[in-house]
Amino acid sequence: MPVQANKYKSGMQGQQEAEAFLLAGGYKILARNYRVRDGEIDLIARHEDYIVFIEVKFRSGVGYGYPRESVGAAKQRRIIKTAMHYIAVRGLDNQDFRFDVMEIFACGKQIEVNHIENAFDTSF
Numbered sequence: 001m002p003v004q005a006n007k008y009k010s011g012m013q014g015q016q017e018a019e020a021f022l023l024a025g026g027y028k029i030l031a032r033n034y035r036v037r038d039g040e041i042d043l044i045a046r047h048e049d050y051i052v053f054i055e056v057k058f059r060s061g062v063g064y065g066y067p068r069e070s071v072g073a074a075k076q077r078r079i080i081k082t083a084m085h086y087i088a089v090r091g092l093d094n095q096d097f098r099f100d101v102m103e104i105f106a107c108g109k110q111i112e113v114n115h116i117e118n119a120f121d122t123s124f
Contacts, residue, residue, distance in 0.1 A: 014058025014104035039078035051097040067103040
């Protein structure tokens with residue numbers, strides 16, 4: 001299987017693990033893979049009074065660093081811009097929101113989830 005196909009498959013596995021974790025924690029999934037021209041948000045959910053924009057990062061190890069480290073300033077800006085589009089289109093201007101990162105680690109057959117709430121701040 002080509003590297004790109006493996007990467008897509010593992011990414012989808014990570015997203016499914018993240019979604020199951022969120023649902024078990026009382027989150028309601030509003031959108032998956034929300035795309036606009038300039039960006040994508042893996043998961044959008046409602047939790048309590050918040051709309052939560054979630055970036056999911058899957059790794060089979062930390063040889064290349066922790067997954068959260070790959071969500072740098074440029075990626076954050078794209079996620080924020082995409083979230084602003086979602087908020088505007090749905091008329092959610094009066095909602096509280098936050099940006100989370102979910103790290104999914106595959107250690108053999110074990111899956112570990114690290115949910116980082118308020119992973120980055122915005123200057124809306």
